[in-house]
Amino acid sequence: MTRKILMHVGPETIDYDILLGGIKGDVGFTSKEFVDAMSFSLKFLRKLMGVGESYQPFIIPGGGTSAMESVTSLLRKGDKVLVVSNGVFGNRWIDIFSRYPVNVKALKAKAGYYVKPEEIEEEVKKDHYTMVTMTHVETSTGVREPIAEVTKRIRDYVDLIVVDGVASVGGEEVRAEDWKIDVFLTASQKAIGTPPGAGLLVLSENATKRLGEDNIAGYYLNLKNWIGVMQSMEKGKASYFSTLPVHLILMIKKAFELIETEGIGNRIRRHEIVSSAIRKGIEALGLEIVAKTPEAYSNTVTGVMLKKVNPNDVLSMSLTEGIEFAPGVHPDLGGKYFRIGHMGWVNINDVISAIAVIERVLSKLGEPINFGEGVKAVQEYLINGISISSSNIAP
Template identity: 65%
Template sequence: MDKILMHVGPVTIKDDVLLAGVKNNVGFTSKEFVDAFSSSLKGLRYITKAKSYQPFIIPGGGTSAMESVTSLLRKGDNVLVVSNGVFGDRWEYILKRYPVNVDVLRPKPGYYVKPDEVKEMTEKKEYKVVTLTHVETSTGVREPVKEVISKVRDNVDLTVVDGVSGMGAEEVNCEDWGIDVYLSASQKALGSTPGAGLLVLSDKAVNSISEDSVAGYYLNLKNWLPVMRSMEEGKASYFATPPVHTILQLSRALAEVEKEGIDNRVRRHQVVSGAIRAGVESMGFSTVAKLPESYSNSVTGVELKKADPKKVMEMSLSEGVEFAPGVHPAFKYFRIGHMGWVTPNDAVVTISVLERVLKELGEDIRLGEGLRAVQEFLDSKQ
């Protein structure tokens, strides 16, 4: 049976995007590759509304993009990490490997750190960088990035946003909101294959990339900057081998995103995620994200009452839908990823499979109730 990946990345990938990477004899200095690189850089500016920003595509993924932010830090700098879960905590694990000082703000699991709490911290101490996670993939919680930044903009040097589960699915406007670094990965809501870390940097952030930063060698943006500038102008350049075929696919995915229009894409994610949540809630389950204003367009954690999450995932897979496991220790749950090329029909299939599986596993389900809520939600959005 063909399956759909309602996962947190990689997600279901369009054939056109996958096939764009099935190419032999593409050298990293070839025109074909340089053109794909150049258009991908431009595409990153488009989807993050960062016209004047410097885009980067580096090997790796979300974590390499996160670690490359050390290129903006000097020994002894203070960093404030706003962490709503496992991936927010990753900033702390990364930064503790470097000679910088890290403070972390955390909410109760399932909630988010409030903008005023971040503001208060930045009034007490001088921070070079504050990091936010747009969508915390472990809980599905969205941080109100725009509001937080509007409150701390004047207190901190640089604002850094992990948009790994945000880019392509959530509204973002780097220029208007005052984001200095927005980063992501190729395998999430852009709907391409894994292998590339993506960033856009404001002028201020680019100017903070210094000779004496704490960054190492491979993920030092100082080494990658000339490559980005040169590639964008159509001239091949080398620092370390880029993931050539991944970038060919990324370029195709970004072209499709532009064709759809970024605002339409965000709206589609809103509709599909809303439909899935309507189904989950009307089956009587609560989401891991506790506050409706923090529900994300890309991930929903579903708390289970009786059923074992592992069993739910196994049985759903045999019915043709693959979900992601829970990774936050505070909850008994699994995650539904709804990002990339998801459609309203995927919401219908997802809830249909879940109704049958959860009933079989002893949860109190009346078949059709979840589906009805999905249908009504979709109908109301037409």
């Protein structure tokens, strides 16, 4: 069987200790083992999100989209929502809110760019919005929004600020409380590095107070129905609304233990090193990155533009070479790019393998590149550009 490195945009390659942590045949949703795992995970989620005791953590079934839709629990009929979208997954907020009795307006950026903080500030000064939603890292392009700056500019003008951190939490700096963000959410399968199946989010005290009977959410994703479960579980007491993904949460607990051992700061630094090395290699090959400006580069996803060859051919041939990358999904760049996911348990040796495969595959397919320069640039960066420690090499 051919060994494979998964450098998709989620799920990522999963540490075997995490997978083994969920292989339990006799754990019920009221068992002490599960309740303890849930309690630990909820408490650690606060650390990961950079918040204190005043924020309420949730781990709910589903994924990033379920976490996104659950924020309708904070809205009432007729509320105004401003969606800040940098791509496909920013637009998902529009698709979600359009199913509910709220008024939605969107500010959109061109592919590879982000909506400027001053544009968002200008809009919220013109009209009062109950909620503004942003995407920290747009998975479709790898573009990072400067959410701390945006929040600083708009905090006094809106009731709720919500950030989709599906492709950022665990790989980017997140200080939700310091930045005065009301809701920060993510999913289990990306930079946290566990299988898909859970949405994770924290709510500020301001947001939690809005979980009233008159919210517009449905039943399953209504956080009002989940909050009692979360509060009881965190205190070590079994509770039930609907069955949680028991075995996944056991894996999340193990992942959080490994993140705690590595150190959140070390983990973010590792992601910074890996992502920078990826981009050094891509640029040395003479290829263009989808994110148009360096300040918009993310630690977790890099989109790679192609000049000549079909990206689907690149993906299929790379897979035969042992690495799985992700297709491009932004409609404005259709057939022009592919994506590299570099998050979770990725290390610097994975980078060298990825760039080497990209070089070989593109050369075989006839893409005009600077053959041999990609791996060389990565190696030079790793030798000269950073201080390599054990935490940088492997989690």
